[in-house]
Amino acid sequence: MKIxxxxxxxxxxxxxxxxxLSLVYLQTADRILEVKKEKVYKLQKEILxxxxxxxxxxxxxxxxxxxxxxxxxGRIISVSPKGYAGNIEMLVGxxxxxxxxxxxxxxxxxxxxxxxxVSKSDFLGQFKxxxxxxxxxxxxxxxxxxxxxxxxxxxxxxxxxxAQQAIQKNIKAKKSAEPDSEADxxx
Amino acid sequence: MQKWRDIFLxxxxxxxxxxxxxxxxxxxxxxxxxxxDAFGMGVAATFVLLCSNxxxxxxxxxxxxxxxxxxxxxxxxxxxxxxxxxxxxxxPQLSENxxxxxxxxxxxxxxxxxxxxxxxxxxxxxxxxxxxxxGVGFTLAIVLLGIIxxxxxxxxxxxxxxGISNPATLLILPPGAFIGIGVLIxxxxxxxxxxxxxxxxxASCGLRQMCHSSKEGECxxxxxxx
Amino acid sequence: xxxxxxxxxxxxxxxxxxxxxxxxxxxxxxxxxxxxxGSSIGMSLAVAFVMTLATAATWPLYHYxxxxxxxxxxxxxxxxxxxxSLVQLVELFMKKNIPGLYRALGIYLPLITTNCAxxxxxxxxxxxxxxxxxxxxxxxxxxSGFGLSIILFTGLRMRLNLAxxxxxxxxxxxxFFTAALMSLAFMGFSxxxxxx
Numbered sequence: 028m029k030i031x032x033x034x035x036x037x038x039x040x041x042x043x044x045x046x047x048l049s050l051v052y053l054q055t056a057d058r059i060l061e062v063k064k065e066k067v068y069k070l071q072k073e074i075l076x077x078x079x080x081x082x083x084x085x086x087x088x089x090x091x092x093x094x095x096x097x098x099x100x101g102r103i104i105s106v107s108p109k110g111y112a113g114n115i116e117m118l119v120g121x122x123x124x125x126x127x128x129x130x131x132x133x134x135x136x137x138x139x140x141x142x143x144x145v146s147k148s149d150f151l152g153q154f155k156x157x158x159x160x161x162x163x164x165x166x167x168x169x170x171x172x173x174x175x176x177x178x179x180x181x182x183x184x185x186x187x188x189x190a191q192q193a194i195q196k197n198i199k200a201k202k203s204a205e206p207d208s209e210a211d212x213x214x
Numbered sequence: 215m216q217k218w219r220d221i222f223l224x225x226x227x228x229x230x231x232x233x234x235x236x237x238x239x240x241x242x243x244x245x246x247x248x249x250x251d252a253f254g255m256g257v258a259a260t261f262v263l264l265c266s267n268x269x270x271x272x273x274x275x276x277x278x279x280x281x282x283x284x285x286x287x288x289x290x291x292x293x294x295x296x297x298x299x300x301x302x303x304x305x306p307q308l309s310e311n312x313x314x315x316x317x318x319x320x321x322x323x324x325x326x327x328x329x330x331x332x333x334x335x336x337x338x339x340x341x342x343x344x345x346x347x348x349g350v351g352f353t354l355a356i357v358l359l360g361i362i363x364x365x366x367x368x369x370x371x372x373x374x375x376x377g378i379s380n381p382a383t384l385l386i387l388p389p390g391a392f393i394g395i396g397v398l399i400x401x402x403x404x405x406x407x408x409x410x411x412x413x414x415x416x417a418s419c420g421l422r423q424m425c426h427s428s429k430e431g432e433c434x435x436x437x438x439x440x
Numbered sequence: 441x442x443x444x445x446x447x448x449x450x451x452x453x454x455x456x457x458x459x460x461x462x463x464x465x466x467x468x469x470x471x472x473x474x475x476x477x478g479s480s481i482g483m484s485l486a487v488a489f490v491m492t493l494a495t496a497a498t499w500p501l502y503h504y505x506x507x508x509x510x511x512x513x514x515x516x517x518x519x520x521x522x523x524x525s526l527v528q529l530v531e532l533f534m535k536k537n538i539p540g541l542y543r544a545l546g547i548y549l550p551l552i553t554t555n556c557a558x559x560x561x562x563x564x565x566x567x568x569x570x571x572x573x574x575x576x577x578x579x580x581x582x583x584s585g586f587g588l589s590i591i592l593f594t595g596l597r598m599r600l601n602l603a604x605x606x607x608x609x610x611x612x613x614x615x616f617f618t619a620a621l622m623s624l625a626f627m628g629f630s631x632x633x634x635x636x
Binding site: 051 | 631
């Protein structure tokens with residue numbers, strides 16, 4: 028008898044708690060979703076400042092940015108080159124002329140204080156407006172215009188490599204899309 | 215008046231949960247790499263502690279002794295979830311920085327310990343003061359550690375640059391947390407000139423009773439081995 | 441699910457993201473029972489046992505009950521209740537049916553009911569979006585990491601007991617400094633095998 032009574036009390040407490048939690052959840056759920064969406068939008072907007080709206084293609088690895096008149100102004104490509112300690116997840120913004128608008132590091136686990144500096148704007152700012160030939164390390168390519176971070180060549184090279192991959196991926200995607208459009212025109 | 219003051223100050227000085235009792239250390243070490251995160255964690259834990267103390271004290275006559283621990287856990291978990299969702303909605307950056315340590319407040323021994331050792335046996339006003347005192351003591355310790363680590367490790371405090379050109383990054387990394395808390399406790403001990411203030415890690419753990427401990431402040435596991 | 445991925449989850453949890461030295465979970469047990477070798481081995485085995493069991497219970501609970509029913513806001517409360525009752529059940533079962541094992545591990549079980557490492561691990565498995573098998577390997581890796589660090593730490597503490605130590609850092613401050621040096625050493629593992 029006692030056990031049933033105790034169990035009942037525990038049940039009542041749990042039900043009360045679950046009810047109050049569901050109320051809190053209903054109050055905050057919409058806002059949490061909104062905050063998350065806003066954060067993603069803000070990041071994308073920072074990478075492609077000209078774009079007003081974004082559309083996911085290629086399972087979300089490529090985002091196409093459109094301006095107010097629905098014209099494409101550039102794309103955001105996600106790549107994850109191999110760094111010194113694991114992969115560096117980064118977003119690369121590319122405009123219609125295959126130049127980089129901005130790079131953001133989403134996740135990295137490089138050596139703190141050395142490799143981790145690749146996510147600072149001092150380093151990433153160098154990539155702005157560079158084309159494929161430019162996004163190599165200065166010491167590794169004659170056209171390269173990127174200065175590696177002292178003591179963190181591997182991490183710097185990884186980010187440069189990510190930028191190259193993104194541009195190449197974008198050019199390739201455009202090329203494979205072109206024959207179709209030409210075929211359309213002939214018809 | 216004296217009595218109320220003593221209850222409040224008890225958690226800050228005499229039985230500071232971090233510096234003296236050394237319980238609930240996990241969030242202190244994990245969330246003190248910046249002063250801002252430390253402050254957020256301190257406020258969140260204080261809120262849960264205060265709310266659970268209030269509710270437990272109000273319901274203390276209705277809660278049967280046999281199932282008080284599960285009921286405390288349900289009460290604490292409810293307030294922790296409320297804190298978690300509120301933080302996600304209104305302080306998303308803080309919530310992201312603290313990560314899994316917000317839901318983990320639920321297993322913080324300080325909170326369960328105060329529910330069991332104080333709120334279940336005392337009046338509402340005393341429990342409120344105890345919750346506030348313990349919460350403030352916890353917050354002071356974690357923010358102090360956060361400030362030290364952020365200044366020496368990143369050259370900023372509450373994200374404001376203070377002109378240290380070559381900070382020791384080590385301090386904001388995991389080893390820095392251990393060094394920081396070690397120095398803090400050593401200094402605290404030296405200041406208090408305490409004679410072996412080191413107490414058992416489960417001295418005020420709420421689960422003491424569940425450990426079937428024979429001696430005060432000594433869990434069965436620790437006791438048997440000794 | 442290939443084997444290499446499972447092992448990289450295991451080794452990352454064991455060395456690179458060591459639960460104690462890098463993630464600061466389960467510190468009470470780490471500092472509390474690391475004075476004698478026997479107790480730290482017993483504690484690690486009990487933790488490994490409960491971690492695996494807790495993962496096997498909470499992962500299906502989340503993915504087959506809470507998520508389909510849209511009740512994810514009950515995650516914290518249901519996990520903690522499930523883990524606490526699981527430990528109690530295991531304790532009762534052991535006491536009755538496997539008294540030998542109970543004598544060796546049983547006394548540690550109540551200590552880890554509210555151990556944050558167990559609960560934290562269950563949450564991490566969900567946050568990392570691990571599948572069931574990955575979660576189990578993660579649990580094994582985390583538990584081995586706990587065992588590795590607590591056993592090494594006990595060895596160091598036993599040596600330090602014999603050393604002359606200035607009075608104001610004797611006791612807990614010294615224990616924290618030792619943990620700091622171990623944590624520093626474990627940071628050297630980051631980047632190993634290119635996993636993180």
